[in-house]
Amino acid sequence: MQLPHRRHSVNTEVIKNNKHDKHNIVAQRPSDLTVGWAQRVVDNRLDGVIVSNVSITSLDIGTTTRVRLTVGHDGPSNLPRRWFVKLPSLAWRARLITALPRLLHTEVRFYNEAARAVPASIPDFLAAQSDSGRGATLVLQDVTESGATAGSPGDILEPEQATLVIEQLARFHAHFWDKPDLVQTYRWLARPVRRLEDCLGTALAVPLMKRGLRRAGQTVPSAIHALAVHYARHRSRIMRFLSDAPLTLIHHDCHPGNLFWNQSQPGLLDWQLVRFGEGIGDIAYFLATALNPEVRRAHEARLVADYAQKLRDYGVTQIDNESLMQRYRAHLTYPFEAMVISLAVGGMMKPESNYELIRRAAAAVEEHDAFAAIRI
Structure with a gap:
């Protein structure tokens, strides 16, 4: 739906710190x-x-x-x-x-x-x-x-719904794929805020991972506890590995609660973490959190292949399915980290949804031996 034309331009990063400014709509509570x-x-x-x-x-x-x-x-x-x-x-x-x-x-x-x-x-x-x-x-x-319906973090998607989300992510990624001019246009997405975020994440990674694993208890298989802590200790190098690929604009937080559905068609909410990164990272995040492990196991190879084909359809060349699947395995580590850290911090989402998303992501990490797919 097209909204009415703006009378005033308010597209500014910083506005006057004045509560009485008639253009100021910043609220705190x-x-x-x-x-x-x-x-x-x-x-x-x-x-x-x-x-x-x-x-x-x-x-x-x-x-x-x-x-x-x-x-x-x-x-x-x-x-x-x-x-x-x-x-x-x-x-x-x-x-x-x-x-x-x-x-x-x-x-x-x-x-x-x-x-x-x-x-x-x-x-x-x-x-x-x-x-x-x-x-x-x-x-x-x-x-x-x-008439749309907003998703909830604990939603369980069906394979047909997952296919529609994959198609939309492929179209989104292909539009920005490996285009240095767009990286320059949106360079504020890369620096300095993202560097600060990465530094903060790295500094807190180990204590928050340990705290999150303790809180998760048996939701996370004991076999991957030590691997998760090792991941946290080397997080800075791992983030570089996970971004060592042709870059595109990515959502970076594709769990079911950040989707909405309008006449069975998906849309994307919550763009706080938007950045330049590797597109398959969004696919890994989505499939690890949105599908029950049994459904993901049965359909993920086909869905990753569908993503690769859609990229080709939108003009992205040099997509190798086998290499893409290897990168998918490695990127499964990030949704696992994100959900465990969310639990460690607390208050980021409802606890029952947080535990469920940890369960799904942990199953994907364990089945794919995802930590072993990271080369640092």
Whole structure:
């Protein structure tokens, strides 16, 4: 759906630290989402529309604070009345982990500068602003307004659904595949924030991996505990290995909770971790977390081959299926790490979903001897 033309440009990384600036829509907590705040959001898009009321319909706290709003206004029908707002997390551990690498700021910049170039289904957005001192705020159209259904981290996908997601990821990856000019255009995705994120991840990798494994208990097979800690100790070198390939823009967080479904077609949510990387990493993350191990085991070879063929269909050459499968094996380590670290930090997602995604990712790592596929 096309939203009304913007009246004011708000595509700035940093705005004035002034609560009374009529263009400032940065909020820090759900109580800031008032009628006056919503009016400023609308004013940045249209003249003459009056907001009459705002009500919170749901509140979820994880890596960010996610608020669903119903907004009453007298504007046109294509100005949404159901909004999805992302604010900094109210969970202090999650906020600490996400604040230094400026993950929500990165997602704001993605929507302002890159989203229109992405050939994938993503939510329409109304406003996206960041302030270096006060945080960042992202206002999206709630996908439910167009009849779509947002996913949940614990969802179990069927093979037919997985095929559709693979096709969309292939189209997305092929568009940005090995194009230095695009890397230059979106160089802010690579530095310096991503370097800070990598440094932070490496510094905390060992203690968080150990803590996460203790909390996971028998959910993680004992045979891979020592391998996981070894991975954490060498994380910096492993990240270099996993990115030593033709690069493309990747989502980097493709679990079922970051999908939405509109008339059986998938779309991608939550672009906080978007970056340049190896496309097969998104495929590994998705298949390791979205499918039951039995279903993944039966279909993953075909799905990886489908991904390779779709890349060729979209003009990406020099794709070797055997090499791609080897890289897939190696990249299975990252979704396992991500889920174990999420459990270690706590508050990143509902515990029952976190344990289930650890179970699925651990099964993929063990079956593929994924740690052995890493060459450092």
